[in-house]
Amino acid sequence: SAVISQKPSRDICQRGTSLTIQCQVDSQVTMMFWYRQQPGQSLTLIATANQGSEATYESGFVIDKFPISRPNLTFSTLTVSNMSPEDSSIYLCSVLGTGNTEAFFGQGTRLTVV
């Protein structure tokens, strides 16, 4: 399994500001994914981030709100822009393991917007 580290683990932010979340993987991976988990809810895919191409966003998520970078095969960032209290969630980075069949998750970033 891949070891995935996210920073920060948690943050409290003022509305209207932006937060960039980092995801570092201990091995090179082709596909990285960003998920959101709203309080008491399940996980919803925000976007797929592949190195060398633009991120692909799921319905309901847009690049202006959630810009993503993928500069190399071990690192990605997700920015939550112009935050509002509705953005308070856990944001999770995920990668596919060797064989590209099993997805592994970071510990998540717990964001609270006040």
Place this chain on the structure above:
Amino acid sequence: GQQLNQSPQSMFIQEGEDVSMNCTSSSIFNTWLWYKQDPGEGPVLLIALYKAGELTSNGRLTAQFGITRKDSFLNISASIPSDVGIYFCAGQGYAGGTSYGKLTFGQGTILTVHP
């Protein structure tokens, strides 16, 4: 977005009891995965299923990939207090398809185990 129908939503059981939870979907999935999430942590993979009809065990956990590829169940035998947490099923799309690698999650089952 699309979600799997996972049930039950919550379970309160006594230590030593067996637990069963299941997921159903209107879509076919290539892979079914079961995760456990503890408070403040990301989901941890418990079992992965790759073939229709496959029955796989991991210690006290047993999971099956439904024949129709649209459902899966997870059983936990002889539950212990550390089994407490939220269990999620997830379906993964086919390789080469637009859904490849993307996971669709169930709503989760909250498990409470009383000593």
